Amino acid sequence: MPIDFNALKTPAPTSTALTQPFWDAAAQGRLKIQHCEDCGKAVFYPRPICPHCWGKRLVWKEVSGKGRLKSFSQVHKPGHAGWLPAAPYVVGLVELAEGPTMLSFILPGAQPPRAGDALQLAPTAIGGRVLPAFKPVETATEEEAAMSTETKDGWAGVVKGRPQVGAFAERTRRTRASDIEAFTDITGDRNPLHYDRALAERSVFGKLIVQGGVTSGILNALVAEDLPGPGTVFLEVAWKFVKAVGVDEEITGRVEVKEVRPDKPICKIETSVRNGQGELCLTGTATVFTVPLQGA
Amino acid sequence: MSRARGAIVGIGELKPQRLTSGVTTLEMIAEVSRLAVFDAGLEPGAIDGLLVGPQVGETPQHVPATIAEYLGLAPTMANVVDLGGASGAGMVWRAAAAIEAGMCETVLCVLANNREEAAPRSPNRNPIREFDVPFGASGANISYALLMQAHMAQHGSTARDFALIAAAARANAQLNPDAIFFGKPADADAVLASPMIASPLHLYEIVMPVAGGEAVIVTSAERALSLPRRPVHLLGAGEKVTHRAVSQAPSLTSGPLKSAMARAFAQSGTGVKEMDLLSLYDCYTIMVATTIEDAGLCAAGAFGAWLRDHDLSHRGDKPLNTHGGQLGFGQPDLAGGMTHVVEAVRQLRGDAGERQIGKAGLALVTGNGATMSEATALVLGAG
Incomplete structure (x- = not known):
C-alpha cells in the first residue's frame, strides 16, 4: 500500500520572517533560494548576509529544480x-x-x-x-535500463576510467609574449591587437592581448591531461569569450563533468577560464570524446 | 621534538551506565572532578582554572559559575568549551594556553552527563531544525550515514571495511572491564548482521549512549615536576571548525581534522608514523575511516586495506583505541571525546594494566563534533 506522506505527523519547519519566502514558494510547489548580487553566488540556506562575500544584496530566485x-x-x-x-x-x-x-x-x-x-x-x-x-530523472525505461546493464561499459580501456558527474579539474598558467608568436606560427593570425602595443592600448582592450586560442588552449590541456584525461578530444564546444586576456597574466582553466554517457566514452563538461582577479574570461560548455588508449 | 606546552597530571573516569535515576549532572561532575584532583595528588584549592561543557541540564546559562560554586572553587579562569565531541581535546590545549598566558596555573577540565529515562528534547530552532528535520533527517545517525555512503560511492569502500573498525573496537573493549561492551565481543560478521539503522550504517557501528564522566587536570610542565604522577606532556595541538549541518560540509570524504592534525604534528615536530598510540574519536565507524585517511596513515579511500595490514590491539603494530573506543566503551555524551584523552594519558604513563602497549612515547588524540564539523587534535608525549 502506498504511504500517505501527507498524513504523517512530522515536525513542521521553524520558519522566520527571513526564511518565509523559501516556505511560501515551497507551498506553491516551487523552489526559491537566495542569490547574492555582489558575488553572483547562490546561497542556501537563507541568511541575512551572503556567507561567501558577506554582501547584503541577496535576492530570491526560483531555481531550475535540477x-x-x-x-x-x-x-x-x-x-x-x-x-x-x-x-x-x-x-x-x-x-x-x-x-x-x-x-x-x-x-x-x-x-x-x-x-x-x-x-x-x-x-x-x-x-x-x-x-x-x-x-x-528516469533516463530510460526500466526495460532499456535492464538492457543497458548488459551492454559493455562504454568507458572500458579509457586511461583514467569513467569520470564521475561533479568531478572537476583546474590548471593555472601565466601567458607570455611567446604564446602569441607560437600561435601565429600555427595559424598565421597576425592581428595587430596582439603585436602593436600602441594600437592595442588605444583599443577597447587597453592592452596587448593574446589570441583567444591561447586562452582556450588551457582547456585542451585540462581535458587531455586531467579530466577525462589522455585520449580526450573535443566533439563540440560552445564558448563565450567574455573578457580578453593580456600578456603576462595568470589564467586558471576549470572543467567540471556534468553528464556522462554510460554506453560511450562521451561526456558533457562545463568549462571556464578566469584571470588572476578571478574574473571570468571564457565560459561555456563542451562535449568531449575520450579515445580508449588501453587495450580493452 | 618541541617543548612541552603543558602537562596532564591527573585523570578521572566514571564507569559508564546505560541509565541513571535521580542523579544530577552536577553531582557526577563533582564525583569525577574529585577523582582527577586526587589522582593528581593535589588539594582542591590548587585548582585555579575551570573548563566545562555546555550541557549541564540544571543550568542553561552561567555554567562555569554554577559548577565552581558547587565544587567550592574560585577559579581565575573559567569557560565553557562547546565543540561537541571535540570539547575534551579542545579543553586540554585551552588549559595549557591559559596557563601560558599567566591566567592560572592548574586547570580542571571536566565533562559529565546523567541519563534519565525520559530526557526532554532540546527546543532547537537552528537551521538544521528548519531545513533538515522536516525532510526526515533527525539526528546524527543519518548525517554520518550520508558521509559513509559518499565514501563508498567515491572510493568503492565496502560495508565490511567499515565493520572491521567496529569489530576492532569491540575486541579492544574485552580488556576494559569498565567498557559497556566488556564481555560482548562482535566480529565483522556480527556487525554486518546487526540491524540497519540508516543505510549503510548498522547498529554496531554507532556508539551506545551512556551516562558517565571524565576529567583531566592540566598544569604547567614545571609544576608537573613536583607532582606524584608521571606527567603527560601536551606537545602540539590543532583545531578547525568548518560547518554544522552535513549539507553544508565542504567535503563529505575528508574533514577539518585533516588540517587540525597537520597543525598538531607541525607544532610538536612529529609525524603520524611516529605515534605509538592512535586515540581516535569514533562516534561512528566512518569517523575512524576518514581520520585514518586524513591523518595520512594511508591514501584517501584506502583505509580498508590499511586495516587489514595492521593489528589495532595493544599488542599490535598500530594500537588504536585500546580502551575500546567509544564504540566499545560507550559514549557518555560530550565526555565521550575525553575518554580518548584519558586513555592516552593512562598508556603514556604506563598505567594501562593488561592492555598496556609496548613502546608508549607518543599518542595522537582526536576529537570530533557535530557532523565531522568541529575538530581538535592533540599530540601527547610521555614526560
Whole structure:
C-alpha cells in the first residue's frame, strides 16, 4: 500500500520572517533560494548576509529544480517518531545545479538510488505541507535500463576510467609574449591587437592581448591531461569569450563533468577560464570524446 | 621534538551506565572532578582554572559559575568549551594556553552527563531544525550515514571495511572491564548482521549512549615536576571548525581534522608514523575511516586495506583505541571525546594494566563534533 506522506505527523519547519519566502514558494510547489548580487553566488540556506562575500544584496530566485544526488541514506530507524510509518524512506544531499547543497526527501525511482543520480524537483505533500522533495530523472525505461546493464561499459580501456558527474579539474598558467608568436606560427593570425602595443592600448582592450586560442588552449590541456584525461578530444564546444586576456597574466582553466554517457566514452563538461582577479574570461560548455588508449 | 606546552597530571573516569535515576549532572561532575584532583595528588584549592561543557541540564546559562560554586572553587579562569565531541581535546590545549598566558596555573577540565529515562528534547530552532528535520533527517545517525555512503560511492569502500573498525573496537573493549561492551565481543560478521539503522550504517557501528564522566587536570610542565604522577606532556595541538549541518560540509570524504592534525604534528615536530598510540574519536565507524585517511596513515579511500595490514590491539603494530573506543566503551555524551584523552594519558604513563602497549612515547588524540564539523587534535608525549 502506498504511504500517505501527507498524513504523517512530522515536525513542521521553524520558519522566520527571513526564511518565509523559501516556505511560501515551497507551498506553491516551487523552489526559491537566495542569490547574492555582489558575488553572483547562490546561497542556501537563507541568511541575512551572503556567507561567501558577506554582501547584503541577496535576492530570491526560483531555481531550475535540477540537481545531483551527492549522497543518500535509506532510513530504517527515523530520529523522529513522526516518520516511523514511512520507514524505510530515503533522504539525500542534493547538489542544486545552481551550486549549493540541500538535504531533501528523495522519492523512489525505478532503480535504487545511486550517488551521482540526476534529480528533479518533485514537490510532495509531507506532514500536511508541500515540501521541495526530489525524484530521480528516469533516463530510460526500466526495460532499456535492464538492457543497458548488459551492454559493455562504454568507458572500458579509457586511461583514467569513467569520470564521475561533479568531478572537476583546474590548471593555472601565466601567458607570455611567446604564446602569441607560437600561435601565429600555427595559424598565421597576425592581428595587430596582439603585436602593436600602441594600437592595442588605444583599443577597447587597453592592452596587448593574446589570441583567444591561447586562452582556450588551457582547456585542451585540462581535458587531455586531467579530466577525462589522455585520449580526450573535443566533439563540440560552445564558448563565450567574455573578457580578453593580456600578456603576462595568470589564467586558471576549470572543467567540471556534468553528464556522462554510460554506453560511450562521451561526456558533457562545463568549462571556464578566469584571470588572476578571478574574473571570468571564457565560459561555456563542451562535449568531449575520450579515445580508449588501453587495450580493452 | 618541541617543548612541552603543558602537562596532564591527573585523570578521572566514571564507569559508564546505560541509565541513571535521580542523579544530577552536577553531582557526577563533582564525583569525577574529585577523582582527577586526587589522582593528581593535589588539594582542591590548587585548582585555579575551570573548563566545562555546555550541557549541564540544571543550568542553561552561567555554567562555569554554577559548577565552581558547587565544587567550592574560585577559579581565575573559567569557560565553557562547546565543540561537541571535540570539547575534551579542545579543553586540554585551552588549559595549557591559559596557563601560558599567566591566567592560572592548574586547570580542571571536566565533562559529565546523567541519563534519565525520559530526557526532554532540546527546543532547537537552528537551521538544521528548519531545513533538515522536516525532510526526515533527525539526528546524527543519518548525517554520518550520508558521509559513509559518499565514501563508498567515491572510493568503492565496502560495508565490511567499515565493520572491521567496529569489530576492532569491540575486541579492544574485552580488556576494559569498565567498557559497556566488556564481555560482548562482535566480529565483522556480527556487525554486518546487526540491524540497519540508516543505510549503510548498522547498529554496531554507532556508539551506545551512556551516562558517565571524565576529567583531566592540566598544569604547567614545571609544576608537573613536583607532582606524584608521571606527567603527560601536551606537545602540539590543532583545531578547525568548518560547518554544522552535513549539507553544508565542504567535503563529505575528508574533514577539518585533516588540517587540525597537520597543525598538531607541525607544532610538536612529529609525524603520524611516529605515534605509538592512535586515540581516535569514533562516534561512528566512518569517523575512524576518514581520520585514518586524513591523518595520512594511508591514501584517501584506502583505509580498508590499511586495516587489514595492521593489528589495532595493544599488542599490535598500530594500537588504536585500546580502551575500546567509544564504540566499545560507550559514549557518555560530550565526555565521550575525553575518554580518548584519558586513555592516552593512562598508556603514556604506563598505567594501562593488561592492555598496556609496548613502546608508549607518543599518542595522537582526536576529537570530533557535530557532523565531522568541529575538530581538535592533540599530540601527547610521555614526560
